[in-house]
Amino acid sequence: ERSLLGLRELSQTEIVQLLNRTAYWDNQAVKLTPVLESKFVSNMFFENSTRTRFSFEMAEKRLGAQVLNFTAAASSVEKGESIYDTVRTLESMGIDVGVIRLKPAGVLQQLAEKVSIPLINAGDGNNEHPTQALLDMYTMSKAFGELKGLKVSIIGDIMHSRVARSNLWGLTKMGAQVQFCAPENMKAPELMPYAPYVSIEEALKADVVMMLRVQLERHAVGMLQSAEEYRRQYGLTEERAAKLGAGTIIMHPAPVNRNVEIDDVVVESSKSRIFPQMANGVPVRMAVIERAVL
Ligand code: CP
Numbered sequence: 564e565r566s567l568l569g570l571r572e573l574s575q576t577e578i579v580q581l582l583n584r585t586a587y588w589d590n591q592a593v594k595l596t597p598v599l600e601s602k603f604v605s606n607m608f609f610e611n612s613t614r615t616r617f618s619f620e621m622a623e624k625r626l627g628a629q630v631l632n633f634t635a636a637a638s639s640v641e642k643g644e645s646i647y648d649t650v651r652t653l654e655s656m657g658i659d660v661g662v663i664r665l666k667p668a669g670v671l672q673q674l675a676e677k678v679s680i681p682l683i684n685a686g687d688g689n690n691e692h693p694t695q696a697l698l699d700m701y702t703m704s705k706a707f708g709e710l711k712g713l714k715v716s717i718i719g720d721i722m723h724s725r726v727a728r729s730n731l732w733g734l735t736k737m738g739a740q741v742q743f744c745a746p747e748n749m750k751a752p753e754l755m756p757y758a759p760y761v762s763i764e765e766a767l768k769a770d771v772v773m774m775l776r777v778q779l780e781r782h783a784v785g786m787l788q789s790a791e792e793y794r795r796q797y798g799l800t801e802e803r804a805a806k807l808g809a810g811t812i813i814m815h816p817a818p819v820n821r822n823v824e825i826d827d828v829v830v831e832s833s834k835s836r837i838f839p840q841m842a843n844g845v846p847v848r849m850a851v852i853e854r855a856v857l
Contacts, residue, residue: 622845622852671687691729692725692726694844696734716761742758771811776818794824801829
């Protein structure tokens with residue numbers, strides 16, 4: 564039984580094993596495989612989600628697991644019950660693994676130390692989103708064959724992005740070269756030793772251009788210039804997308820602020836892998852759940 568709290572703590576070998584197992588599940592024609600049929604999985608989302616929550620549920624159901632969906636708004640959290648007491652409650656009822664998304668960064672690590680079931684990080688604050696980075700890496704490996712030597716630009720709200728952090732740790736372990744591009748007030752100072760910040764012009768000269776959502780809900784009032792100004796300076800506009808290299812692919816973890824960080828028409832352009840990323844979320848999460856429970 565193994566938790567997955569982040570990619571920072573995984574070895575290259577463990578990442579390769581997960582990506583290989585993802586490819587295995589991706590290539591299965593049958594949708595239902597009862598390998599986890601006697602297992603109970605709880606999806607505990609203390610922060611909203613569409614892709615992560617439903618692709619975990621899809622993955623769990625494809626593996627034949629029994630799925631319990633917990634939503635904070637419909638629970639005793641509304642009466643003031645803590646995250647710890649909630650997880651302990653589900654653990655005492657007999658769940659085999661917990662998938663968990665939390666707003667505050669760092670709480671997940673403390674929680675994992677106190678409970679005995681494996682926990683899977685479905686996004687913790689701005690710290691890590693390991694299954695997102697795994698599906699991103701899988702999407703890149705499908706496009707390019709291997710990750711080693713790829714140049715990946717991550718553009719936008721790095722400071723608030725758990726996706727940027729997990730991709731940084733995962734991709735660099737796999738031998739890819741990561742660079743960031745962000746407005747001054749969206750840079751993450753603690754990441755400076757690990758990846759350079761480059762201009763938008765330089766960032767577009769890459770194999771992968773990964774745009775990030777401007778996380779309006781995490782911004783202090785007045786931190787963001789107008790959406791139009793952000794688009795002009797850092798957005799992947801139709802004009803910028805037209806100048807990308809022939810082999811460059813465009814990624815975005817979504818949800819997308821269309822016409823802010825990426826133009827509407829670019830989202831569904833031939834270079835975009837945004838919807839394939841979502842599809843790849845299912846086999847990635849099958850591999851992660853299987854690793855946690857078996
Ligand atoms: N990419 C991602 O984590 O999306 P959700 O917030 O909808 O799960």
